[in-house]
Every structure is written in structure tokens, then in C-alpha cells.
Amino acid sequence: MNRRTFLRHGVGSVAGLAALSGCIGTPGDSGQTLTVAAYSSFTGDGTAGNWLKSAFESENPETTVTFQTTENGVNEFIQRRSQGAPIDADLFVGLNTGELVRADQQLDDSLFAASGDRIDGSETVKSALDFDPAGRVVPYDTGYISLVYDAEEVDEPATFDTLLKPQYENELLTQNAEGSDPGRAFLLWTINQKGPDGYLDYWSQLTDNGIQILSDWGTAYEAYQDEEASMVVSYSTDQVYYHGDDVDISRHQVGFLNDQGYANPEGMAQFADADNPELAREFMSFMLSEKAQAEIATRNVQFPAVEGVDPGGDFGEFALEPPEAVTYSYDDLVGNVGGWIDDWARQIVSN
Amino acid sequence: MRAKASRLLPVGIAAMLTTLVVVFYYPVGSVLGSAISAGGRLTLDPLVAVLGDPFYTGSAHSLVTAPASLPGRFVAWVNAGMPAVDFGLFGFTAYQALLSTIVSVGVGLPGAYLLARFEFPGREFLRSVTILPFVMPSILVAVGFLAMFGRTGVVNDLLATVGLGPVNVVFTLEIVILAHAFYNAPLVTRLVTAAWESVDTRSVETARTLGAPPLRAFRDVTLPQLVPAILTASVLTFIFTFLSFPIVLALGGLQLATVEVWLFARVQNLELVEAATLGAIETALSLGLIYIYLRFEATQISTHGQGQLRSRLPLFAGWRSMLDPRRLGVFLYCLVAAVLFVGPLVSLVVESLTTPNGAFTLDYYAFLLAQQASAAVGTINPLAAIINSLLFGLGALALALPMGVLVSVVATHEGSGSRFAEALLTAPLAVSGIVLGLGMLRTLVFGTTVFGHRLTVTGPIAIVAAHAIAAYPFVTRNVTPALSGIDDRLVDAARALGADRPTVLVDIELPLIAPALIAGAAFAFAISIGEFDSTVLLAEGVDSATMPVALERYTANRSLGPNLGPATAMGTVLLAVTTGSFMLIDRTGRRWER
Numbered sequence: 048m049n050r051r052t053f054l055r056h057g058v059g060s061v062a063g064l065a066a067l068s069g070c071i072g073t074p075g076d077s078g079q080t081l082t083v084a085a086y087s088s089f090t091g092d093g094t095a096g097n098w099l100k101s102a103f104e105s106e107n108p109e110t111t112v113t114f115q116t117t118e119n120g121v122n123e124f125i126q127r128r129s130q131g132a133p134i135d136a137d138l139f140v141g142l143n144t145g146e147l148v149r150a151d152q153q154l155d156d157s158l159f160a161a162s163g164d165r166i167d168g169s170e171t172v173k174s175a176l177d178f179d180p181a182g183r184v185v186p187y188d189t190g191y192i193s194l195v196y197d198a199e200e201v202d203e204p205a206t207f208d209t210l211l212k213p214q215y216e217n218e219l220l221t222q223n224a225e226g227s228d229p230g231r232a233f234l235l236w237t238i239n240q241k242g243p244d245g246y247l248d249y250w251s252q253l254t255d256n257g258i259q260i261l262s263d264w265g266t267a268y269e270a271y272q273d274e275e276a277s278m279v280v281s282y283s284t285d286q287v288y289y290h291g292d293d294v295d296i297s298r299h300q301v302g303f304l305n306d307q308g309y310a311n312p313e314g315m316a317q318f319a320d321a322d323n324p325e326l327a328r329e330f331m332s333f334m335l336s337e338k339a340q341a342e343i344a345t346r347n348v349q350f351p352a353v354e355g356v357d358p359g360g361d362f363g364e365f366a367l368e369p370p371e372a373v374t375y376s377y378d379d380l381v382g383n384v385g386g387w388i389d390d391w392a393r394q395i396v397s398n
Numbered sequence: 399m400r401a402k403a404s405r406l407l408p409v410g411i412a413a414m415l416t417t418l419v420v421v422f423y424y425p426v427g428s429v430l431g432s433a434i435s436a437g438g439r440l441t442l443d444p445l446v447a448v449l450g451d452p453f454y455t456g457s458a459h460s461l462v463t464a465p466a467s468l469p470g471r472f473v474a475w476v477n478a479g480m481p482a483v484d485f486g487l488f489g490f491t492a493y494q495a496l497l498s499t500i501v502s503v504g505v506g507l508p509g510a511y512l513l514a515r516f517e518f519p520g521r522e523f524l525r526s527v528t529i530l531p532f533v534m535p536s537i538l539v540a541v542g543f544l545a546m547f548g549r550t551g552v553v554n555d556l557l558a559t560v561g562l563g564p565v566n567v568v569f570t571l572e573i574v575i576l577a578h579a580f581y582n583a584p585l586v587t588r589l590v591t592a593a594w595e596s597v598d599t600r601s602v603e604t605a606r607t608l609g610a611p612p613l614r615a616f617r618d619v620t621l622p623q624l625v626p627a628i629l630t631a632s633v634l635t636f637i638f639t640f641l642s643f644p645i646v647l648a649l650g651g652l653q654l655a656t657v658e659v660w661l662f663a664r665v666q667n668l669e670l671v672e673a674a675t676l677g678a679i680e681t682a683l684s685l686g687l688i689y690i691y692l693r694f695e696a697t698q699i700s701t702h703g704q705g706q707l708r709s710r711l712p713l714f715a716g717w718r719s720m721l722d723p724r725r726l727g728v729f730l731y732c733l734v735a736a737v738l739f740v741g742p743l744v745s746l747v748v749e750s751l752t753t754p755n756g757a758f759t760l761d762y763y764a765f766l767l768a769q770q771a772s773a774a775v776g777t778i779n780p781l782a783a784i785i786n787s788l789l790f791g792l793g794a795l796a797l798a799l800p801m802g803v804l805v806s807v808v809a810t811h812e813g814s815g816s817r818f819a820e821a822l823l824t825a826p827l828a829v830s831g832i833v834l835g836l837g838m839l840r841t842l843v844f845g846t847t848v849f850g851h852r853l854t855v856t857g858p859i860a861i862v863a864a865h866a867i868a869a870y871p872f873v874t875r876n877v878t879p880a881l882s883g884i885d886d887r888l889v890d891a892a893r894a895l896g897a898d899r900p901t902v903l904v905d906i907e908l909p910l911i912a913p914a915l916i917a918g919a920a921f922a923f924a925i926s927i928g929e930f931d932s933t934v935l936l937a938e939g940v941d942s943a944t945m946p947v948a949l950e951r952y953t954a955n956r957s958l959g960p961n962l963g964p965a966t967a968m969g970t971v972l973l974a975v976t977t978g979s980f981m982l983i984d985r986t987g988r989r990w991e992r
Binding site for chain 1: 487537540541544545549551568569644647648651652653655660662663667668754755769772774775777778839840844845934935939951953954955956957959960961962
């Protein structure tokens with residue numbers, strides 16, 4: 048932690064109590080420091096976050112970009128707001144539709160400011176990815192949820208209904224929709240296909256056919272690599288990691304059920320009480336520039352959100368886009384998503 | 399001098415209680431409070447909502463919703479031939495915890511027998527590393543277990559060579575229970591070994607001289623002295639597996655969800671009242687169990703004199719000795735232990751040297767070196783993480799040992815309420831880690847405004863305090879039985895000769911219970927090294943990151959593709975560093991013991 052952030056977060060120490068370290072917040076000199084809140088893997092050696100920091104700083108020499116990472120994602124800021132604790136960041140990076148719905152449902156006043164049309168370049172974002180009707184969140188990349196399967200073990204499952212056939216028994220791994228992004232996307236995709244009245248019935252058939260629901264993507268993918276099953280819910284970018292002569296490409300086939308993929312766009316938004324709203328918007332605008340979009344895509348291994356950007360390299364060559372992208376909008380999810388997921392989880396656990 | 403020294407005890411207790419209140423009771427209370435209060439008023443609504451929901455409590459829900467109907471339902475159930483009753487999520491969680499406890503004790507006890515009663519090369523090393531599983535992050539245990547017990551794992555390969563199998567245990571209750579045994583059987587082994595090693599040889603020999611056959615001497619003399627340790631270990635195992643969380647979803651899947659899994663999901667959805675209610679019920683059940691156990695323990699501990707320790711039998715004494723049924727049993731046990739404990743750990747090391755295609759690689763270690771060399775913002779240096787882990791571990795050890803001994807002194811004090819006090823002071827074992835983490839976030843990390851200043855409690859000292867609080871109950875659970883086993887006459891004699899209470903404690907009692915103290919110290923260190931939830935919350939940026947935090951960050955790093963290679967390399971480092979530390983603790987402890 049450098050000296051500036053040290054002062055900014057007002058870390059001091061309180062003498063006295065035996066086993067305490069303390070921090071005293073003081074209104075710091077914000078100056079030209081932009082604080083970006085993100086999940087912890089956004090920053091670090093070789094990440095999109097670090098590239099953005101150095102590129103933005105070199106274009107704006109008087110500006111310093113610092114990261115405030117959290118283990119709990121946007122939940123930490125929702126709780127800070129509802130408890131009246133300070134939010135020492137200017138913008139949040141890495142927000143998806145479900146999280147925005149949750150933030151709005153928990154708080155009376157929005158956590159984020161409407162700034163969409165004041166951000167240069169926001170009009171270039173693919174409209175299909177735009178998920179915030181109030182114009183607060185601007186998507187900067189997206190993943191497409193799909194199946195990854197082993198072509199030597201199973202035929203490509205063409206539709207959701209084929210997954211119920213005996214040849215796919217005990218062959219599908221997914222993730223807990225309550226805690227995992229791809230798991231949630233897959234569940235929402237099934238609701239999109241089977242309808243809010245039909246998805247539970249479909250899932251009870253999936254369960255009968257031996258679908259396994261693990262905690263997170265990493266665990267499920269590890270189990271897939273250990274050949275515990277021949278299909279795993281994952282991303283359509285799988286072959287970006289796995290291609291070339293020393294790779295058995297049949298184990299990395301991407302399957303688009305019903306010729307679709309479920310889009311899970313990630314967005315960014317300026318906090319309503321940001322110290323540096325203008326700087327935050329400049330940074331967001333920078334993230335939408337063609338150069339930044341290509342870098343974010345290759346470093347995050349996600350598709351650019353801006354129309355017409357080709358990231359090139361391995362990503363350009365090996366990332367597969369579904370013929371048709373489906374996703375639920377904010378308005379579809381609001382008031383529904385909590386109940387959908389809760390009913391689903393209760394059915395799985397009670398089984 | 400005497401007056402000054404005797405004031406040390408109350409001062410120590412006051413300092414400890416202050417720390418406990420700030421880093422534990424206040425954060426936990428701030429969360430659990432919402433289970434019983436709303437808008438400043440006491441309410442039972444959240445509890446009734448959970449207990450009256452058949453999803454949570456199954457058939458028992460009518461206890462809350464329609465108590466009057468119970469006798470009728472009971473008669474109907476008996477008439478129906480007493481079919482299996484479903485007790486919902488709580489019922490399933492308790493059921494798997496019970497099975498896990500039985501298996502953990504079954505696997506752990508022979509280990510204690512081997513370590514306490516036999517002499518063989520490497521015995522001390524083996525004893526030092528028994529609690530290694532304690533520090534293993536669940537994601538790596540899952541990796542090791544898949545490699546051992548998976549469809550294409552080592553066990554199935556071995557079975558296939560003798561024409562058996564394959565056995566499919568992945569995603570079943572069986573593998574979750576095995577994983578629970580992996581974590582908890584070492585706890586049983588370590589606790590019971592410490593007790594077994596302090597069994598007085600004279601009492602056993604007296605029994606033998608009076609004509610008791612070995613088995614009878616064991617049953618009547620040795621076993622009663624082991625029962626407190628066995629029961630302590632069982633109660634702890636039950637509580638830990640009752641509160642089990644990440645390993646369940648990693649190896650078993652959502653169908654086998656425990657209450658804690660469900661609680662975590664409620665926290666993620668910010669349904670905090672329901673989460674708090676689940677946490678409060680878990681805590682009440684766990685604390686209740688601890689209290690009942692402590693009441694029982696108080697009646698069990700027999701004073702054992704401070705005689706000679708029994709000499710161990712050589713494990714290898716010529717080829718003929720190999721046919722001895724006891725030794726045969728021990729060898730068979732070693733085979734099981736090799737598969738269950740050594741297997742997953744070795745698999746982890748192997749995975750850290752293997753590409754997804756099965757080829758040898760050093761890439762994952764090169765990754766660690768690259769992280770070490772990098773000065774990029776937000777990068778966790780492995781070496782810094784190792785040093786932090788060791789420093790925090792030492793700090794936690796230094797705090798947890800006196801805290802644990804203090805609680806033991808309170809607990810062994812003859813007086814009404816001392817068992818109740820100990821149960822309350824053992825609460826860190828009985829509270830869900832998720833509830834504690836949420837509480838810390840909302841109080842210590844968010845802070846509070848005092849005289850216009852924002853006061854937060856984070857950073858290294860807060861981390862050490864949090865680790866010490868998670869660890870001291872382990873010291874207490876090792877020390878209390880040993881301390882109450884000391885012959886009162888020794889203490890009385892010292893007091894009569896003019897020694898005050900602290901002097902008696904330090905000069906007489908502690909040296910007498912050295913094995914229990916060393917075991918407690920090793921546990922305290924292990925808890926600190928393995929701790930993740932509080933550490934990651936209280937760390938300010940990457941500067942206070944520990945080995946498990948580094949490991950978790952490396953799992954999300956995709957620079958070498960979507961695999962856990964970098965994490966397994968860091969896990970191997972974690973294993974090596976921890977093994978060295980345990981050996982050092984045991985060696986230092988034993989020098990002091992002599």
C-alpha cells in the first residue's frame with residue numbers, strides 16, 4: 048500500500064487496548080486519485096485491472112488509479128450504504144444483472160449514479176448487452192455460458208431435452224446458482240427455455256438423470272478435467288486456453304444448446320456519492336475505447352461489449368460466439384429472480 | 399511480590415475478555431441479534447418462521463406450528479410401523495455429522511494407539527504432522543480426493559489391477575464423510591494420543607500384577623483415562639461437521655447441502671434475518687452440546703498420579719512379531735491411513751507437477767517465482783504470504799496459549815457455574831464461520847464513528863487476535879482434562895509452602911501437563927495457518943495476505959489456463975512450511991518438557 052492510499056483510507060492506530068489495531072478515518076485529499084472497487088482477481092500481475100491502471104495513468108499523468116478489492120463483491124457496498132458506513136470508491140467494476148437487481152431491492156436510494164449517456168462511447172456498446180434500464184451500469188465485457196463436452200464420450204447435446212436422455216445420465220456438471228455466476232446463468236437459461244412454470248419440472252428430470260451441482264466453476268471444471276463427467280457448464284471461450292498440437296481438442300468441444308448461449312454481461316457504474324464523478328466517467332469511457340476493449344477481452348478471456356472490436360490473437364481465433372445469445376433483462380429479473388432461485392434450491396436440497 | 403503476582407490472573411482474564419468482546423462477541427452478537435429482535439423489540443417471529451418450516455425441520459415443524467396435533471401424529475406414526483422420519487435440513491445436517499463423527503473416531507483411535515503405544519522410526523515426525531489436514535484449504539482437499547477416489551483415481555486403478563471396481567463415490571454422502579474424517583480423525587488421534595501418553599504405567603502394571611489380562615487392564619485402567627479425550631474429540635468433530643461448509647459442495651454437490659451451505663447462500667442474497675436465525679439455531683445447538691458434555695466431563699476425570707509414563711513397544715521386533723495380531727492390525731490400519739491421509743496429500747503434490755494432459759511440468763512453481771518477482775499492484779508475493787502466515791501463527795500461538803490455560807483454570811475451579819462459563823468461553827468453536835465473518839465485516843471493517851472519527855479494527859493485530867480467538871478453545875480442550883487430572887495434594891502442598899496461585903500454575907501444574915500444552919500449541923498454530931475467512935476480511939490489501947489467501951487468489955488466476963495448478967503449487971508450499979513448523983513446535987515443546 049503506498050503512502051497516498053495509506054492517507055486516503057486514513058489508517059492510524061489506537062494505542063491502549065491490548066489486541067486492537069485501529070483506523071481513524073480522516074477526510075483525505077482526494078486530488079486526482081481515482082479509486083476503483085472490484086473483485087480481487089481484477090487486479091494483480093498481468094490482469095486487465097493493472098493494464099487499465101498503467102494505460103490510464105500514462106494518458107492522464109496527474110491521475111493515480113488505486114484499487115479497492117472486496118471478497119464480497121457488490122454486497123459489501125450494499126451493506127456499507129445500508130449501514131451508513133463510508134464508501135471510499137468512485138466506481139464499481141464487475142457488476143452483473145442479478146447483482147444490480149439485488150442492490151436496488153435492498154436499498155431505497157440507488158447505490159449508483161445514472162451516467163450512461165454522459166459517458167463517451169457508451170453508445171457503441173452492443174444494445175443486446177445493455178441491462179440497466181436506468182442507464183447507470185455500462186457493460187464492458189460479456190461471457191457466454193455454454194457446455195464444454197468430451198466428444199469421445201458423448202455426442203453433442205443439441206437441445207435441453209436431449210440432456211434428459213439416458214446416454215447423458217450422470218454426465219453433466221453444473222454449479223450452484225445461489226453462489227456461482229455460470230451456475231446462475233445456466234439456471235436462468237433453463238427458465239428462459241422452459242418458462243417460470245416449467246423449469247422446476249425440467250430440473251427434477253435433470254436431477255433424476257444425475258446432474259451434479261457443485262459449489263463453483265473451478266471445482267466443477269476440475270472434476271470435469273478429472274473425468275468425473277463428460278459435460279460441464281462453462282464458457283464458450285474454452286478453446287482459447289486449449290488449442291494446438293499438444294491438446295486433445297475433443298475434450299474441449301463447446302456445445303451451444305438450442306444453438307444458443309446465455310450472455311452474462313459484466314458492467315461498471317459510478318457510485319452515487321463518488322468523490323470524483325467526472326474522473327470516474329472518464330475512466331469508464333476509457334474502458335470502452337477500442338484498445339482497452341481488446342485488452343480487457345484477452346486478459347479477462349471475455350468478449351468485448353463494444354460493437355466491432357476484434358481482440359485478435361488467440362482470443363480472436365479460438366473464442367466461439369453462440370449463433371444466438373439469450374439473456375434476461377433487468378425488468379425480467381426484478382421481483383422474480385430471488386423466488387426462482389430459492390424455489391430451485393429448495394427443490395434440489397429436498398430431493 | 400506475592401500480592402503483585404496474584405493480581406496477574408484477574409488482569410489476564412480482563413484483557414482476554416476485552417479482546418473476546420471486541421473481536422468475537424460484539425461482531426457475532428451484531429448479526430445473531432437480528433434473529434431475536436426487530437426494530438429494537440424482542441421477537442420470536444424469525445425463529446418460528448425457520449423452526450416451523452418443514453424444509454428446515456421436517457416433521458418436527460409441527461412442534462412449532464401445531465403442537466396440539468403431536469400426540470395424534472405420534473400414534474399414527476406408530477400405527478404406520480414407525481417409518482423413517484424426515485427432519486429436514488437440520489435433520490440431515492445432524493445425521494451426516496453423526497456419521498462423520500463415528501467414522502472419524504473409528505479412523506482416529508487406532509492412530510492414537512499406534513502413536514502412543516509403539517516405538518518405530520519416524521514416530522515423532524508422524525505425531526507432529528498428524529494435524530496437517532487441519533490447515534488444508536477445502537479446494538485442495540477436493541483436488542486430492544478426486545485424484546484418489548475419483549472415477550479415474552488411484553484407488554480405482556488399484557482395484558482394477560486386482561479385478562475389482564470401479565467404485566463410484568464422488569458426489570455421494572460417502573465421500574463427504576470420508577473428507578470429514580480426513581479433517582477430523584487427526585483431531586481424534588492427536589487429542590487421544592496426548593491422553594494416552596499421560597496414562598500412569600504404575601496403575602496399569604498394578605492391574606496386571608493383580609492378574610488382569612491385558613484387555614481387562616486396558617478396559618478397566620487405561621480406557622477410563624482416555625474417555626474424556628475421546629468424548630472431547632467426538633463432540634468437537636460433531637460440531638465441526640455439523641457446521642461443515644465448503645467441502646460439502648465441492649465433493650458432494652447441492653443435494654447434500656448442510657445448514658451452513660444454506661446459510662451462506664442466504665448471506666449472499668443478503669437475506670440476513672434468515673441467515674442470522676439459522677446461525678443462532680446452529681450456535682444454540684452446538685453450545686448446548688458443549689455444555690452437556692462439560693457437565694459430563696466434570697464427573698469423569700479421575701485424578702491420576704504423576705507417575706512414570708509407559709514405555710512403548712517396538713513396532714518391529716523380528717519377523718515373528720509381525721504375526722502378532724496387534725501388529726497385524728496396526729499394519730492394516732497403516733494401509734487405510736495411507737489411502738485416506740497420505741494419498742490425497744501426495745496427489746496434491748503430484749498435481750502441482752503435472753499438466754492437465756498428464757505431462758511433467760515445473761510451470762506452476764515458475765508461476766510462484768513470477769508472482770514473487772512481480773512488483774505489480776495487487777500481486778500477492780508467495781514469500782511475503784509465507785512470512786505473514788508464520789508471524790500470525792506465532793502471534794496467535796503466543797496469545798492463544800495463555801488464553802486457553804486461563805479458561806482451563808476457570809473451568810477447573812470448583813464452583814457453581816464454572817462449566818457454564820467454560821461453555822460460553824468455548825463459543826468460538828460453536829459459531830458459524832460465515833456468521834463471524836459477516837459480523838466482522840459489519841462491525842470491525844465498516845467501523846463506527848467515535849467523536850467524529852471513523853474507528854475500524856483491521857490489519858495484522860486484528861488478524862492475530864481473530865486467529866487467537868479461533869484457536870484458544872483447542873488449547874482449553876487439551877488442557878482442561880489434563881489440569882483437572884492433577885492430584886490436588888500437589889497443589890495444596892505448594893500453596894501450604896507459600897506459593898501463590900500463578901506460581902503454582904507456572905511452576906507445578908504446567909510442566910505436569912506438558913503433552914497437553916504442546917498438543918494445544920500445535921492446534922493453535924494450525925488453526926492460525928489454515929484460517930481464511932477472517933484473514934481475508936481483516937487484511938488491508940495484499941500486504942497482510944497469508945498462504946491460504948494467496949492460494950485462493952491463485953485459483954482465480956487464469957494466466958496458465960483454467961486449472962488449479964498454481965494453487966496446488968502454493969498448497970505444496972503450504973504443506974512444506976506447515977510440516978516444518980509442526981516439527982519445530984513439537985521439538986521445542988519436548989525440550990521444555992524434559
